Amino acid sequence: MPQKREHDVELAATFAEVARVLLAEDDADATMNRISRLAVETIDGCDHAGITLVEGRRVTTAGASDEVPTIVDAIQYETDEGPCLNAISVHETFKTDDLAAEERWPRFSHRAAQDTGV
Numbered sequence: 001m002p003q004k005r006e007h008d009v010e011l012a013a014t015f016a017e018v019a020r021v022l023l024a025e026d027d028a029d030a031t032m033n034r035i036s037r038l039a040v041e042t043i044d045g046c047d048h049a050g051i052t053l054v055e056g057r058r059v060t061t062a063g064a065s066d067e068v069p070t071i072v073d074a075i076q077y078e079t080d081e082g083p084c085l086n087a088i089s090v091h092e093t094f095k096t097d098d099l100a101a102e103e104r105w106p107r108f109s110h111r112a113a114q115d116t117g118v
Contacts, residue, residue: 014042032063040065048072048118052084059088068116075115079107 018038025031032051039049050069053062061073076082082105083094096102099113112118 018042029063033065034063036063036065036069050084052088054088059085068118071116072112072118075112076108079105079111081105082108082112 021034021038025034036049036051040046043049048068049065050061050073051063052073053060059077061070064070064073072082073084076085083096086092086094086105094104096104096109099109099118102109102113
């Protein structure tokens, strides 16, 4: 039980730090970008992060940790396919280990792998 309590205290401290950092941001765009960067810093195995905003039928990238999610999203919007668009439409999570070999989104996958190295 002490190990779980230690983890809970560490997690609470992380969330408190996130709250302090987010309160310091000037506007919504800066906040979304900071959330994305914090995801990369906090989540094991997360190299890039982005926030997708859905307003009616319009989908946009609201924040990103760096340029990679923005490029990947632009390819998804252009090809009208990809993991984020699928996740939005069917409310599921999609995972792929190698975009170059991914067959679910053929127009998106090859280009995203080629343009970003993801």
